Amino acid sequence: MASLQLSLAPSPWGCRKELPTSKLQRYEPEDETKEYSIRDFRVHVSHKDTTVYRGLLTLPDSVEPVKVVVKTDFFAETLRPKDFEHEADMYEIHLWDLQDKAIPRCYGLFQHKGEDGKVSSFLVLGDYGDPIVEPRNLTNSFKGKVIDAVYHIHFLGFTHGDLSYDNIIINKDGWPFIIDLETAKPHVCGVKERLLIGEEKRDIGCAEMMQCAALVRAWANVYVKLEGVYTFYRGDLRRGNMERLLSLLSRRYDDPSVYRPYVEELVEQVEAEREYYRNIPPEKRLIVVE
Numbered sequence: 613m614a615s616l617q618l619s620l621a622p623s624p625w626g627c628r629k630e631l632p633t634s635k636l637q638r639y640e641p642e643d644e645t646k647e648y649s650i651r652d653f654r655v656h657v658s659h660k661d662t663t664v665y666r667g668l669l670t671l672p673d674s675v676e677p678v679k680v681v682v683k684t685d686f687f688a689e690t691l692r693p694k695d696f697e698h699e700a701d702m703y704e705i706h707l708w709d710l711q712d713k714a715i716p717r718c719y720g721l722f723q724h725k726g727e728d729g730k731v732s733s734f735l736v737l738g739d740y741g742d743p744i745v746e747p748r749n750l751t752n753s754f755k756g757k758v759i760d761a762v763y764h765i766h767f768l769g770f771t772h773g774d775l776s777y778d779n780i781i782i783n784k785d786g787w788p789f790i791i792d793l794e795t796a797k798p799h800v801c802g803v804k805e806r807l808l809i810g811e812e813k814r815d816i817g818c819a820e821m822m823q824c825a826a827l828v829r830a831w832a833n834v835y836v837k838l839e840g841v842y843t844f845y846r847g848d849l850r851r852g853n854m855e856r857l858l859s860l861l862s863r864r865y866d867d868p869s870v871y872r873p874y875v876e877e878l879v880e881q882v883e884a885e886r887e888y889y890r891n892i893p894p895e896k897r898l899i900v901v902e
């Protein structure tokens with residue numbers, strides 16, 4: 613059980629009661645007398661610092677076992693109880709409302725004190741499935757759900773801190789769940805409006821949300837092909853930029869003006885896309901957090 617030692621400090625408003633000098637015990641929301649057990653325990657993945665098991669958890673107040681994953685540093689060279697406690701706090705306190713919505717259900721952090729006195733950690737979470745394997749196959753609807761899930765974490769005042777495909781689980785109904793909250797940090801989110809899947813990359817006011825959008829390939833492709841002729845940067849394809857676009861072609865073709873109508877058509881197409889996203893009414897851009 614973790615404890616907290618307070619340093620000596622004056623009591624407020626002249627109160628004669630003094631701060632405790634003994635160690636404070638870590639708050640455990642679960643009744644200590646409750647007994648959990650896990651069966652069918654097996655290694656799922658193992659890295660230098662972390663091993664993840666899968667198994668079936670029997671809860672004290674239920675006959676039906678639940679599928680869980682158990683994340684542990686038991687085999688790691690350096691144990692990191694504080695990181696695990698931080699992660700458990702993220703699940704059980706700060707992001708409690710997101711359990712079963714944007715993050716898995718947490719069944720608690722269990723600690724083991726070795727003979728050397730060092731504490732290793734076992735964090736038990738609902739097993740919702742496997743991470744994203746092939747980002748190119750993600751549907752727009754799923755991309756939007758991932759962005760919303762990460763935004764919910766931001767809305768509650770935290771960044772994830774380590775977003776990657778490995779940390780986005782897809783459940784059997786196609787919903788994303790964000791895992792691995794060890795590096796979550798307090799955050800005030802600058803995002804004011806929803807980013808729209810397929811729109812050109814723009815600054816939305818939050819680095820991690822930008823990163824999230826890039827990760828799930830939510831932005832329009834940076835490159836636009838004029839089939840068989842040239843591949844342009846999307847950002848360059850603008851009305852009024854025609855001479856520069858043709859000068860790019862002049863590096864490859866003797867008479868780039870031949871391609872002018874095709875380049876103009878491409879520019880019109882990209883400008884029309886821009887206009888489409890610009891014209892989406894503000895109420896459709898509002899971020900609604902339930």
Ligand SMILES: [Zn+2]
Nearest residue numbers: 766801802818
């Ligand atoms: Zn943010």
